[in-house]
Amino acid sequence: MLRNARFQLLTSLRPQFDLRYAEHICPSAVDPKRRCSLRPFSTRLSGAWREVIGIDFGTTNCRVAVMEKDGNPKMIEISDRKICMPSVVSFDQNGKTIVGAHPKDAIPDKTVIGIKRLIGRSYDENAMELQKLKKMIPYEIIPPDSEEEEEEEEAWIKLTNGKKYSPAYIASLIIGRLIDETAKCRGNIYASHAVIAVPPFFDQTRTFALRGAAERHTPCVDVIDESLAASLYYLTRTNRQKGCFAVIDLGGGSFDISIVNASNGLSGPDIKTIATKHVDSVTGVDLDHAIMELLFRRLEQETGEKIHKLGLSAHSSVVRREAERAKIEFFSSSALHSRINLAVRCVQGISEQLEICLERSEFEDSMKEAILKVKDLCWSCLKEANMKPKRVDEIILVGGMSRVPRVWEIVEEIFGKRPSEEVNPDEAVALGAAIKANLIANKNENLVSYSL
Known part of the structure; x- marks a missing residue:
């Protein structure tokens, strides 16, 4: 009732x-x-409901920011004293649900990763990205576990143990953990209002699915485009009221660019998206997968054996961990190579430690296609906005892959200026969402307008 x-x-x-x-x-x-199977927010443990928060629900990691009493947003440590929590849900042998564990610590065939790329999508969708996703994940995409007859059936997932879950359920588990961890850090004060950031290309169905997952855990939920959240934080941090920005988001699940305009409004900046473009094939997850395939080929060359005979699977968490580590090493340094150690099963089933030296040239070759798409998408978005590059005042980079030196070079070539270093690419979206949550909670909704 x-x-x-x-x-x-x-x-x-x-x-x-x-x-x-x-x-x-x-x-x-x-x-x-x-x-x-999702508990409503009214069943939360006792605690005050006074916090406003912003949530960056990422494909790879999630982040939360809160508003301090001085009016400034602050990132929250939500996992092992880190400001990010892996967007991962695992189920152990005993059926226990583990939310936020790093994929390397989880059982691959009982682990759900990348749920953001699937939430709100139809099972019958023939999008190239969805077909590619099916090859990259350790679980099966199936029709919904429901007797309802609908024109568009939301895709569900099925693990190897036969368990079936809706993407909204998995997302709700992750968001619930985020809100619980935030409350622990804030003296058992739960969020009374949350703004969750969504990609600019999310349609109404996908937006409502993610929003609904959050509404299980907090009374009031609103959404904001990720590009607008980053712009809002930039304006707040630099104390600006207007400007034209190119927000380039290279995250774990998608690459998108938005041209955003901020003008003087009645009560503050009026922020609107002029144009946006996106592709699903230039992402951190795709790069991890490309490095994994490279490692598999090198392993087969080194041993003369097929992967399955080496005790590894296409979704091996060990190989995924090493691929991610190598990617981060190349991103954060000028190292010419990365040494990767893998334990494999060789002759007569005996485990053996193999070392593979991954060269930077191989890594950069795996990124060539992605880099070309970055350039093409930037020009395409400028064309849609009917705008020359020099009209853009600032370039705001978002997402971990935006740290790639070659991305900075391309951005500078196109726009004639280096990206802004005023904002942290990993934190801008969550901080901007927290600012928006505070504005809405204080009844200043007209301060910032946004579109979905």
Whole structure:
């Protein structure tokens, strides 16, 4: 009854809210027979509800920022004294759910990674990115576990142990952990208002799915484009009111660029997106996968054996960990090579430690296609905005892959200026979302306008 009452309240407050999106928030309100396995926010442990937070729900990692009393946003340490938590959900042998463990510490065939790339998508979708995703993940994408007949069936996932989950459920587990960890850091004060950042290319279905996952854990949830969140934080940090910005986001799950314009509004800056472009094949996850394939080829050459005979699988967490480590080493230094040690099963089933030397030239070759797409997408977005590069005042970089030196070189070649160093690429989105949450919570919603 309480869930149905909440569903009626949501539909009365949001005219665009319909049954197709309602099931992400309240499955039993749409079909009482459906099992609702997500706990609503009202069942949270006792604690004050005064915090406003911003959530950067990333493909690889998640981050949370809160607003301090002095009006400045602050990143929260949410996992092992780090400001990021892996967007990973694992299920151990006993059925226990482990949220936020690093993929290297999880059992590959009982681990869900990259759920952001799947949430809100139809099982029948023939997008190239979705087809490619099926080859990169250690679980199966299946039709929803439901008797409902819908035109667009949301894709679900199935692990090797036969367990089935909706992407919204997995996302809710991750967001719930984020909110719990934030409350622990803030004296058991839970978030009363949250703004979750979504990619500029998310449609209404995907946005509502992610928003619904968050609404299981906090009373009020709003969304903001990731590019606008980064722009809002930049404006706040530099104390500017207007300008034209190119926000280039090279994260774990997608590459997108948005041209954003900020002008003087009645109560502050009015921020709007002029143009946006994105591709799904220039990402940190794709680069990890490319390095993994390179390592597999080198292993087969070194041993003369196929991968499965070496005790490794295409989704090996050990190889994935080493691929990620090598990527970070090349990103953060000028090292000419990276040495990778892998334990493999060789002659007569005996384990043997093999060392592979991955050259920087090999690493850069694996990035050539991605770098070309960065250049093409920048020009395409400028064309859509009907704007010359010199009209852009600042370039704001977001996401871990934006640290690649070659990306900086390309950006400088196109726009004639180096990217801004005023913001941390890993933190800008969460900090901007927290600022937006504070504005809404204080009833200053008109201070910043944004589009989805």
